[in-house]
Amino acid sequence: MDNMVEKGVVDFSDIEVEKENVLPLRKGRSAKRLVNVLKQRDSELEVTRASFERRLETELSTLDDPLCLFLEYMDWLHIAYPQGGNSKGSNMLHVMERCLMHCKALECYTNDPRYLTLWLNYIELFYRDSYYESKDIFVFLYRNKIGGQLSMFYEEFSNLLCEMNRYNEACYILNDGIQRGAAPTDRLRSKFNETKLQLDESTISLPNNHLNIFEDSGQPTILNRNRNDILNASNMKIRHSQSTTVETPIYKDNQEFTLTNSIHLDAQANFELKASRNKENKRSVGVLKPESNVGTIPQFDDEGPVTTSKTKFIFNDDLGRNGPIYYINTIVGQKSEKIDCNIKLLHAKTNEEYSVEQLLALSRNVYKKSLKRSNESDLAPIKRSRINHI
Amino acid sequence: MPIDSISLKGSTRTITEFFEYSINSILYQRGIYPPEDFSRVKKYDLTLLKTHDDELKDYIRRILIQVHKWLLGGKCNKLVLCIINKDEGDTVERWSFDVTHYKSENSSEQSNEEPESIDSEVTKNQIRALIRQITASMTFLPELANEGNYTFNVLAYTDAYAKVPLDWADSDSKEVENAEVVQFKSFSTNDHKVGLQVSYRF
Numbered sequence: 001m002d003n004m005v006e007k008g009v010v011d012f013s014d015i016e017v018e019k020e021n022v023l024p025l026r027k028g029r030s031a032k033r034l035v036n037v038l039k040q041r042d043s044e045l046e047v048t049r050a051s052f053e054r055r056l057e058t059e060l061s062t063l064d065d066p067l068c069l070f071l072e073y074m075d076w077l078h079i080a081y082p083q084g085g086n087s088k089g090s091n092m093l094h095v096m097e098r099c100l101m102h103c104k105a106l107e108c109y110t111n112d113p114r115y116l117t118l119w120l121n122y123i124e125l126f127y128r129d130s131y132y133e134s135k136d137i138f139v140f141l142y143r144n145k146i147g148g149q150l151s152m153f154y155e156e157f158s159n160l161l162c163e164m165n166r167y168n169e170a171c172y173i174l175n176d177g178i179q180r181g182a183a184p185t186d187r188l189r190s191k192f193n194e195t196k197l198q199l200d201e202s203t204i205s206l207p208n209n210h211l212n213i214f215e216d217s218g219q220p221t222i223l224n225r226n227r228n229d230i231l232n233a234s235n236m237k238i239r240h241s242q243s244t245t246v247e248t249p250i251y252k253d254n255q256e257f258t259l260t261n262s263i264h265l266d267a268q269a270n271f272e273l274k275a276s277r278n279k280e281n282k283r284s285v286g287v288l289k290p291e292s293n294v295g296t297i298p299q300f301d302d303e304g305p306v307t308t309s310k311t312k313f314i315f316n317d318d319l320g321r322n323g324p325i326y327y328i329n330t331i332v333g334q335k336s337e338k339i340d341c342n343i344k345l346l347h348a349k350t351n352e353e354y355s356v357e358q359l360l361a362l363s364r365n366v367y368k369k370s371l372k373r374s375n376e377s378d379l380a381p382i383k384r385s386r387i388n389h390i
Numbered sequence: 391m392p393i394d395s396i397s398l399k400g401s402t403r404t405i406t407e408f409f410e411y412s413i414n415s416i417l418y419q420r421g422i423y424p425p426e427d428f429s430r431v432k433k434y435d436l437t438l439l440k441t442h443d444d445e446l447k448d449y450i451r452r453i454l455i456q457v458h459k460w461l462l463g464g465k466c467n468k469l470v471l472c473i474i475n476k477d478e479g480d481t482v483e484r485w486s487f488d489v490t491h492y493k494s495e496n497s498s499e500q501s502n503e504e505p506e507s508i509d510s511e512v513t514k515n516q517i518r519a520l521i522r523q524i525t526a527s528m529t530f531l532p533e534l535a536n537e538g539n540y541t542f543n544v545l546a547y548t549d550a551y552a553k554v555p556l557d558w559a560d561s562d563s564k565e566v567e568n569a570e571v572v573q574f575k576s577f578s579t580n581d582h583k584v585g586l587q588v589s590y591r592f
Binding site for chain 2 (some may be wrong): 008009010011013015016022023024030031032034209343
């Protein structure tokens with residue numbers, strides 16, 4: 001027993017302070033290596049990373065088994081970044097996607113368990129929070145026949161479908177795997193029977209004559225109202241208002257997504273990387289570096305009259321039509337006066353005024369007169385001045 | 391020395407109690423028994439999980455009653471919790487509690503480095519830190535795949551002359567091959583020092 005102490009026992013206190021930064025791995029971590037990594041500086045990590053990148057660049061085209069190099073790289077990333085593949089620094093997503101794309105072109109990996117495992121890890125690591133995106137990737141794999149001869153693929157796919165309560169489709173997938181002779185068949189068969197049992201159980205609990213009720217209650221609600229409520233309400237409205245003769249037809253999407261129909265479509269579908277899938281969800285923001293001065297952030301002051309040139313337009317669907325603009329003339333001691341005229345157009349700047357014709361010329365870009373200041377502008381709000389037409 | 395014997399009893403009780411809670415914690419954390427079998431209890435100002443499965447409770451109690459007797463007689467210096475794969479029968483993890491007796495009867499030198507009396511509150515804090523470490527160790531320990539496929543064994547290292555009841559059998563040390571070893575914190579009472587290390591396969 002005592003020789004174990006001599007072998008170099010790791011003191012937990014070295015790890016404990018970082019325990020929240022360590023993502024537990026399914027296969028565990030080497031405590032010794034963990035301690036080493038936690039002591040390591042970023043620059044040292046970068047050196048190793050650079051060496052991997054260099055090897056990828058130079059060796060990749062010459063290797064018999066390029067996946068091996070990628071796997072080595074990713075194993076190192078797992079150890080070097082104990083925060084997990086999702087952490088920003090590790091760049092795991094990029095490396096993984098590069099590997100998946102590179103090996104996809106190579107036929108020898110189509111039924112390689114290591115390659116399939118990598119895909120499964122990829123789904124688990126980056127798409128864990130979305131059933132639908134995970135499903136999309138599985139469908140993509142199915143169409144491209146990646147892992148088509150491996151039971152693991154069908155098992156994982158059906159697991160996902162079971163989680164989504166789609167036992168029927170899960171059975172279909174498993175059966176399909178059996179038909180295609182995926183190995184090991186026995187495991188797949190027992191999984192199929194198991195799922196079939198779950199499917200039967202899930203249908204027993206719903207008697208047939210009540211099925212519709214359950215289906216309805218499962219429908220999505222809009223503003224806490226069921227779809228049928230809204231349908232009824234709009235029907236009622238139409239009946240009340242006699243003027244409408246034609247009932248507006250309301251189209252209902254009866255055709256739910258069915259995996260069994262869509263899965264065989266477009267086999268050459270392109271796979272979108274996570275970054276491009278999420279491109280609409282990201283605002284392009286420059287990275288702020290710590291301790292850098294951004295300068296003054298522009299402030300918008302609300303003072304001064306809002307001029308038409310400065311205001312931002314809000315585009316409505318009714319194109320080109322602005323609502324009428326009123327000028328409200330407030331005189332102290334009297335009731336305020338509402339004038340149906342956009343006086344601000346006439347007095348675009350202080351001490352300047354335009355006539356309606358001038359404005360017309362301005363809007364057509366033919367107004368070329370050097371502006372003369374009018375002395376009586378204060379007295380008369382609308383005053384005719386000379387216009388030059390060209 | 392009547393005062394000492396009282397202190398020894400108290401110290402042994404503290405240790406046995408610690409064994410009970412740490413064994414329960416490990417069995418829960420490592421998923422050896424399903425989580426439904428455990429319920430929350432407050433101990434050492436921590437919320438810990440303790441089994442309410444009668445069979446398991448009885449099994450642990452039987453072990454600890456015997457260990458308590460050995461400890462009291464200074465006959466036991468190590469208690470090991472082995473997690474064993476049911477299929478292959480090999481040990482996958484080995485949690486080893488080392489017990490040092492400060493007042494060993496046969497070695498008078500040890501009494502020289504005997505520490506000053508330790509406040510029970512200090513002991514409690516140390517135990518708390520150690521149990522926290524057990525929980526935190528899940529960050530590097532591997533997931534034990536196939537839940538329900540593991541069982542545990544308790545080994546007690548005793549003095550060659552210790553009385554061993556019939557339901558205890560001799561055993562090999564059940565080492566983990568190619569193991570990584572991590573040393574945890576330790577705690578001390580007036581009479582004992584208890585350390586813990588885990589060896590696991592990576």
